[in-house]
Amino acid sequence: MEPVLTCEGLIRRFGSRTAVDGVDLRVEKGETYGLLGPNGAGKTTTISMVAGILEPDAGSIVIAGRPMSTGPSPAKRLVGLVPQDIALYPDLSAEENLRFFGRLQGLRGRHLDARVHAVLELVGLSDRSRDRIDAYSGGMKRRVNIAAGLIHEPALLILDEPTVGVDPQSRNQILESIEALGGAGLSVLYTTHYMEEAERLCRRVGIIDDGRLVAEGTRRELVAMVGEHDRVVVSAEGDLDSLARAVKGLPGALDLVRGPDPEHFEVTTASAPGLLAAIVAAAPGAGASVTGLEVREPDLEAVFLHLTGKALRD
Amino acid sequence: MSRLRLTLAFTGVVLRRLAHDRSALFFMLVLPVGVIVIVGSTFGGTQQVNIGVVDRSGGPVSGAIVATLDRSDGVKLRTYDDAEELDAAVRRRGVDAGLVLPADLDARIGGTEPSTLVFTALPDNAASATARTVVDGALAAVGTPIEAATFARSAGAGGSFDQVLTVARRMEGASGATVEKVDVGPGRKAALSSFALTVPQNLVLFVFITGLASGSALIRLRNLGVLRRSMAMPVSARQAVLGVGLGWFATSLLQSLIIVVIGAVVFGVDWGDPLAATALVLVYSLVGAGAGLVIGVVGRDEDRTGAITPIVGIVLGALGGCMVPLEVFPDTMTTVAHVVPHYWAMVAWQKVVFDGAGIGSIVPSLAVLGGLGAVCVVVAGASLRRDLVGA
Numbered sequence: 001m002e003p004v005l006t007c008e009g010l011i012r013r014f015g016s017r018t019a020v021d022g023v024d025l026r027v028e029k030g031e032t033y034g035l036l037g038p039n040g041a042g043k044t045t046t047i048s049m050v051a052g053i054l055e056p057d058a059g060s061i062v063i064a065g066r067p068m069s070t071g072p073s074p075a076k077r078l079v080g081l082v083p084q085d086i087a088l089y090p091d092l093s094a095e096e097n098l099r100f101f102g103r104l105q106g107l108r109g110r111h112l113d114a115r116v117h118a119v120l121e122l123v124g125l126s127d128r129s130r131d132r133i134d135a136y137s138g139g140m141k142r143r144v145n146i147a148a149g150l151i152h153e154p155a156l157l158i159l160d161e162p163t164v165g166v167d168p169q170s171r172n173q174i175l176e177s178i179e180a181l182g183g184a185g186l187s188v189l190y191t192t193h194y195m196e197e198a199e200r201l202c203r204r205v206g207i208i209d210d211g212r213l214v215a216e217g218t219r220r221e222l223v224a225m226v227g228e229h230d231r232v233v234v235s236a237e238g239d240l241d242s243l244a245r246a247v248k249g250l251p252g253a254l255d256l257v258r259g260p261d262p263e264h265f266e267v268t269t270a271s272a273p274g275l276l277a278a279i280v281a282a283a284p285g286a287g288a289s290v291t292g293l294e295v296r297e298p299d300l301e302a303v304f305l306h307l308t309g310k311a312l313r314d
Numbered sequence: 315m316s317r318l319r320l321t322l323a324f325t326g327v328v329l330r331r332l333a334h335d336r337s338a339l340f341f342m343l344v345l346p347v348g349v350i351v352i353v354g355s356t357f358g359g360t361q362q363v364n365i366g367v368v369d370r371s372g373g374p375v376s377g378a379i380v381a382t383l384d385r386s387d388g389v390k391l392r393t394y395d396d397a398e399e400l401d402a403a404v405r406r407r408g409v410d411a412g413l414v415l416p417a418d419l420d421a422r423i424g425g426t427e428p429s430t431l432v433f434t435a436l437p438d439n440a441a442s443a444t445a446r447t448v449v450d451g452a453l454a455a456v457g458t459p460i461e462a463a464t465f466a467r468s469a470g471a472g473g474s475f476d477q478v479l480t481v482a483r484r485m486e487g488a489s490g491a492t493v494e495k496v497d498v499g500p501g502r503k504a505a506l507s508s509f510a511l512t513v514p515q516n517l518v519l520f521v522f523i524t525g526l527a528s529g530s531a532l533i534r535l536r537n538l539g540v541l542r543r544s545m546a547m548p549v550s551a552r553q554a555v556l557g558v559g560l561g562w563f564a565t566s567l568l569q570s571l572i573i574v575v576i577g578a579v580v581f582g583v584d585w586g587d588p589l590a591a592t593a594l595v596l597v598y599s600l601v602g603a604g605a606g607l608v609i610g611v612v613g614r615d616e617d618r619t620g621a622i623t624p625i626v627g628i629v630l631g632a633l634g635g636c637m638v639p640l641e642v643f644p645d646t647m648t649t650v651a652h653v654v655p656h657y658w659a660m661v662a663w664q665k666v667v668f669d670g671a672g673i674g675s676i677v678p679s680l681a682v683l684g685g686l687g688a689v690c691v692v693v694a695g696a697s698l699r700r701d702l703v704g705a
Contacts, residue, residue: 051546055703070703076548087543089327089535091334096327103323104547132334148543 002065004029004078004156004187005050010059012045019045021211023059025189027156032178032188034202036195036300042211043191044084047158050189051081064155077105080154084161086141087148090134094125094144097133098151105152119147123177139170146177157181158189163197175200195300205300209308222303229254230272231296234279235264238288246286250278257305263291266305320549324557325564331531332565341527342569346520347576353512363445366392366400366409373420375456380415382452389448397432404434411435411445423460423475509581511639514663517573518598518656519636521566523627525602528562530620532610532698541702551699558698559607559691566602570595586666590673594662597683601655604690611697635660658682 005027012020020042027033035043048054050061052068052075061068066075088097098116107115120126123143133141142162149157159178163171178201182188192198198205199219206216215222236243244265248256252275255268269275272295283290296302332338365383369376384391392409394400400412412434422429433449435442463478535541535558544554574595577583585591613619631637633647634656643651651657662679665671673680 053542053545053703070545072548072550072553074548076546079546081543081546083539083543085539087539089331089540090538091331092327096330100323100327101544101547104320104544104549106548 001029003027004031004064005033005189006060006062007046007050008060010046010049010061011057012049012054013057019211020049020056023208023211023213025050025206025213027187027189029155029187030182030185031204032182032190032202034198034205035189035191035208036193036198036205036304037191037208038193041193041208043193043208044160045211046208047081047160047189047191051079051158052076053081077152078155080149080152080157082146082149082157082159082162084164086133086145088133088141088144091132093130093132094120094136094147095129097144098148101148102151107152115151115153119150122150122180123147124173137167137170139166139173142166142170142174143177146174150181154186156187156189160191161193162190163192163194195304199300207300207304207307209304214307215303219300222300223298225303225306227254227268227270227298229268229270229298229302231298231302232267232269232272232275232279233264233292233294233296234267234290235292235294236283236288236290237263238283239286240265240288242286243283243288243290246282247279250275250282252278255306257309268302268306317550317553321553321557321560324544324554325561328558328561329564338524338527342520342524342565343572346516346569346573349520350509350513350516350573350577350581353516362388362390363411363441363448364390364392364409365445365448366394366403366412368394368397368400368412368414370417371415371419371421375420375423375460376415378456379452382455383413383448386448386452389445401434404436407436410441411449413449509577510583510667513573513577513581513583514667515636515660517570517577518634518659518663519627519631520573521570521598521602522605522631522656523624524569525562525566525604525606526609526623526627527620528565528603528606529609529613529623530616532558532562532607533613533616533619536610536698536701537616541698545702551702552695554702555695555698559603559695562603562606563599566599566606567595569602570599584667586670587672590662590666590671590676593673593680594659594666594676594683597680597687598655598659600687600691601659601683604687604694605655607694607698608690611694611701630654631656633657640664655683655686 003026005025007023007025010020010023010025011018023042023046025033025035025046035046037043045054049056049059050068052061052070052073055070063075063078066078067073068075068079089100092100095116098119099112102112102115116129117126120129123146125140125143125147128136128140133144136144146159146162149159162178163174166174175197178188178190182201188201190198190201204216204218205222206213207222208214215225217225234243234247240262244256244258247253247265247267252269252271253267254270257266257268259266267275267279276293276295279293280290332342367380367383369380380391380393383389392403394403394412397412397414400409400414403409404412412432414432414434416429416431419429419431431453433446435445463475466478541554541558545551574585574591578585609619609623633651634654635643635651636656640648640651640657640660658679662676662683665675669675
């Protein structure tokens with residue numbers, strides 16, 4: 001089956017800085033694909049090119065067999081973009097905003113009426129459809145922002161960090177809506193720097209850092225890259241450098257990473273229970289005292305840390 | 315879907331947002347009309363003088379005075395039965411001045427004892443001075459032949475007083491010196507409204523201010539990313555820019571039309587040649603829209619821009635003759651005024667409204683304004699397009 005999105009060798013430079021450096025992407029029909037990376041990794045630049053807003057310096061983008069360009073390309077009818085910012089007219093109602101974007105997508109008359117009604121229903125705002133956007137809560141604005149991307153029934157929905165700055169309740173509603181859309185067969189390209197969102201929504205995840213796609217696969221495939229190992233987060237006081245050196249030499253300690261927080265470090269191990277007692281025992285000899293130990297099962301955060309040497313929220 | 319329909323989708327949303335924006339409607343409609351009323355009433359003044367008359371004589375001489383007053387330009391005459399009633403009308407400002415023609419006026423004509431006419435006015439009423447001038451003129455017109463006949467009789471002229479008076483009236487105007495009344499506006503058919511200057515001034519002033527103020531709305535749109543989002547749809551940047559520009563142009567045009575209609579219907583302004591007035595409104599709306607677009611693509615902070623632009627608009631308006639007539643400008647200021655569009659618009663409006671000029675007489679102003687508007691729209695459009703496609 002033909003993929004909904006195929007990107008090959010995407011490159012985009014801003015002056016001397018290369019924001020996206022040779023990214024290849026492929027999203028299948030009905031798949032929710034997550035692009036995971038920290039702020040400034042190149043996620044928004046990548047999807048701006050995929051959506052036809054930004055011209056790539058090199059590479060190609062094909063949406064369901066149609067080449068994408070920054071002009072009024074027919075491929076744009078197949079894509080619904082939900083930008084990270086609330087890109088709506090704040091002094092117009094949700095309905096007026098949706099009608100505007102619907103018209104730009106070529107919808108008219110009863111079809112437009114029906115689509116406006118349907119997407120408002122989908123995001124649960126039918127009863128507030130005539131209220132001005134600036135009278136909505138942050139979460140409600142986010143939901144209308146998503147509705148505007150769905151107004152024309154796109155083949156590929158691109159969501160750029162749609163839960164940033166959203167309260168937990170609205171965030172959960174948004175994630176449930178996206179799960180429902182994915183379940184209904186819509187292809188979704190979802191960017192986030194929240195590991196748990198990527199794990200919850202996406203079948204496959206691409207990890208992007210410094211403009212490069214450093215890894216790609218299902219959660220299981222990615223976790224396998226770090227060897228299905230547990231991580232032990234050690235919190236301690238005293239001479240942490242000495243303690244870290246001592247822990248690194250312990251049997252079962254595979255790798256050790258110092259994060260930005262000077263009171264913590266992480267140890268990768270095949271067997272956490274055996275290592276915990278050894279860490280506590282080694283602390284006095286290293287001039288430190290352990291104040292906390294936390295065992296984490298392998299996740300995408302660990303994969304990112306393993307691949308880039310830094311945390312997702314750095 | 316036609317390209318035009320996509321373009322008009324942007325135009326429609328600009329106008330819909332305007333309809334929702336009460337403060338914009340206030341600045342666009344209420345404020346200009348309010349300023350026109352205040353300035354027009356304060357400085358335009360009234361061109362009609364109301365004079366009350368009590369004719370106790372009822373003879374031919376008093377009748378001639380009343381008739382002369384009634385024929386005077388800009389005079390509205392009211393007759394009263396008695397002096398007390400006239401005095402009350404003057405006190406209540408029902409009339410600007412009163413004139414009582416005594417019962418013995420006609421009887422004393424040709425005699426040696428003068429008759430006394432009573433002129434009544436309030437001391438603080440500026441129009442009463444005009445009324446006094448009008449009354450003096452009427453008395454002179456009627457009285458001069460009488461004085462001549464009286465003089466002739468006293469100098470020994472033969473015949474009755476009435477015969478001499480008839481000769482004197484016949485001789486009136488035979489001095490060889492006559493005053494010809496010339497209409498300096500040959501194209502004008504109606505009298506000028508007292509708002510004929512202030513309404514065009516405020517039209518020019520406020521259309522430009524509204525145009526500049528719309529720039530901050532464009533900055534907001536850019537900052538919100540709404541226009542950029544639309545670039546992810548099958549729409550060209552050119553269509554978006556054209557649609558938004560059309561919306562701004564329509565806004566300026568709408569404001570112009572409202573002021574023109576209110577000026578004509580409420581304030582009695584005769585806008586002169588329809589073709590010239592229409593052309594002027596169109597090109598100046600283009601200037602307003604172009605100025606707004608330029609501000610919208612150059613500016614970064616919508617609040618700061620929104621605070622500064624009305625002040626800039628007022629200063630430029632004052633420089634261009636929107637506060638005081640261009641005729642009172644010193645030569646240096648007149649030269650400087652050429653750099654602002656308001657000057658060219660005011661020069662053209664004065665020709666059309668005051669001189670009854672046609673479109674041929676305002677071609678230089680139309681060319682300057684049209685050129686300026688076009689340059690603004692093209693420059694702003696290119697800049698906005700670059701902004702949208704990220705080139």
